[in-house]
Amino acid sequence: MHEKSIVRLNQAVADEMTAVHRYMYFHFHCDDQGYDLLAGLFKRTAIEEMVHVERLAERILFLKGEVELVAAEEVQKIHAVAEMLKLARAMEEQSAHDYNLWANECGNHADNISKKLFEDLVADEERHYDQYDIELENMDKFGDHYLALQSIERSKRRASGGPPAD
Numbered sequence: 001m002h003e004k005s006i007v008r009l010n011q012a013v014a015d016e017m018t019a020v021h022r023y024m025y026f027h028f029h030c031d032d033q034g035y036d037l038l039a040g041l042f043k044r045t046a047i048e049e050m051v052h053v054e055r056l057a058e059r060i061l062f063l064k065g066e067v068e069l070v071a072a073e074e075v076q077k078i079h080a081v082a083e084m085l086k087l088a089r090a091m092e093e094q095s096a097h098d099y100n101l102w103a104n105e106c107g108n109h110a111d112n113i114s115k116k117l118f119e120d121l122v123a124d125e126e127r128h129y130d131q132y133d134i135e136l137e138n139m140d141k142f143g144d145h146y147l148a149l150q151s152i153e154r155s156k157r158r159a160s161g162g163p164p165a166d
């Protein structure tokens with residue numbers, strides 16, 4: 001039942017897996033470069049995308065489908081922070097766009113639970129879009145100072161024996 005929904009749900013799983021991989025890659029590299037604020041942001045968002053995978057997988061199994069746990073796209077080896085944020089923002093925009101369409105599709109063939117799930121995900125992806133957009137605005141506004149400040153924050157925290165950022 002609901003074969004069409006299962007196809008869309010699996011497409012979403014593949015996109016979410018891509019996001020998990022890319023955001024974790026960005027997390028490692030921001031952490032390596034000393035940018036704790038962004039490292040934390042990418043990590044927390046990757047975890048939220050992982051929860052999306054879980055919710056989608058539960059729905060697929062409920063519909064008696066098989067979860068195709070593969071990423072749609074590969075990790076791009078981006079190390080420049082502005083490029084990371086631009087890619088992440090574009091990914092969120094695309095996801096919000098796709099999930100809106102797929103919510104409507106599911107509704108059109110009387111699968112309102114999948115519809116509701118896609119609508120819930122749209123709300124999260126729009127919030128993710130906004131958080132990356134704000135960071136890009138900060139970079140535009142403050143230039144290199146924006147990144148320098150993050151490195152200084154880490155040094156201060158380490159010098160005072162504070163806990164490491166996540």
Ligand SMILES: [Fe+2]
Pocket residue numbers: 016019048049052095121124125
């Ligand atoms: Fe997501």
Ligand SMILES: [Fe+2]
Pocket residue numbers: 019049092095124125128
């Ligand atoms: Fe997202």
